[in-house]
Amino acid sequence: xxxxxxxxATSEAKPPETPMPTDRHxxxxxxxxxxxxxxKIFSHLHLVVDRVMNSTRxxxxxxxxxxxxxxxxxxxxxxxxxxxxxxxxxxxRKTTNSSEAGLSEVSMQSxxxxxxxxxxxxxxPHAPLPSECDENEEMYYGFCYMQCKLxxxxxxxxxxxxxxxxxxxxxxxxxxxxxSGVGCSGFGVGGAxxxxxxxxxxxxxxxxxxxxx
Numbered sequence: 001x002x003x004x005x006x007x008x009a010t011s012e013a014k015p016p017e018t019p020m021p022t023d024r025h026x027x028x029x030x031x032x033x034x035x036x037x038x039x040k041i042f043s044h045l046h047l048v049v050d051r052v053m054n055s056t057r058x059x060x061x062x063x064x065x066x067x068x069x070x071x072x073x074x075x076x077x078x079x080x081x082x083x084x085x086x087x088x089x090x091x092x093r094k095t096t097n098s099s100e101a102g103l104s105e106v107s108m109q110s111x112x113x114x115x116x117x118x119x120x121x122x123x124x125p126h127a128p129l130p131s132e133c134d135e136n137e138e139m140y141y142g143f144c145y146m147q148c149k150l151x152x153x154x155x156x157x158x159x160x161x162x163x164x165x166x167x168x169x170x171x172x173x174x175x176x177x178x179x180s181g182v183g184c185s186g187f188g189v190g191g192a193x194x195x196x197x198x199x200x201x202x203x204x205x206x207x208x209x210x211x212x213x
Contacts (some may be wrong), residue, residue: 005048028116056131056203062120069125072118082107089116131203143200146191152178162200163188 048155059070066085074091075083082091082105089110109115113124133144137200149157156165156178163186167176178185184199192198 054130057128059128060120060206066125068127070119070128071116071125072120074116077116077118078086078107081199085116091116128209132207133203134191134193134205135195136193139203140200144190144197144203145187145200147161147188151180151187151189158186161187166169 041143059065061085062073062076062087063070064073065087069088071085071088073083074085078091081084082093084092084094086092086106087108087110090106093105093107107116110117119126133139136146136150137144138147138159138160141144145159145162147157148159152165156167158166158169158171160166160171161179163181163183164177164179165187167178171177179188181188188200190197190199190201194204197204
């Protein structure tokens with residue numbers, strides 16, 4: 001039987017102590033985690049912005065959606081005679097006596113960006129377009145704010161936050177930033193060109209129509 005005497009090794013072995021990290025070591029270990037956390041936040045924000053913009057995508061009033069593209073409405077293209085689109089280049093009369101489109105009930109004018117294969121004000125069919133901010137506004141993470149250059153008379157023209165405008169890049173230099181107000185005040189206002197747009201808001205204005213030459 002082994003007995004531990006004073007000054008001799010004990011009968012029970014202790015695990016080695018884990019060295020405590022220095023402050024500098026802890027900072028180095030924490031940087032990748034902070035970077036990953038920030039990247040995750042921004043990735044989530046971009047997903048939110050995409051969802052906001054996708055919720056505003058639609059065809060224009062003179063267009064109809066067919067197979068994920070916007071075409072000029074068959075009703076308008078045929079003066080109401082063949083109002084139902086059945087193909088990119090074909091419109092159907094839709095008689096009440098038959099559920100199948102016979103040759104006499106279908107009008108066909110197909111061609112690349114011609115005939116019935118056209119957009120409303122655009123020459124070609126196109127994907128549904130998202131809404132836009134008003135002329136005096138700028139978009140920041142899916143919402144429309146009055147332009148920083150208008151709010152600051154051009155002195156701080158770069159928006160870097162809901163209530164933050166920047167003088168010039170790089171805007172990580174806080175001496176180049178200017179903060180004004182909280183929420184719907186200061187730099188956090190909308191353009192107010194229409195009722196309800198005094199505060200930041202989702203884009204509502206439809207894209208400008210393309211005027212043919």
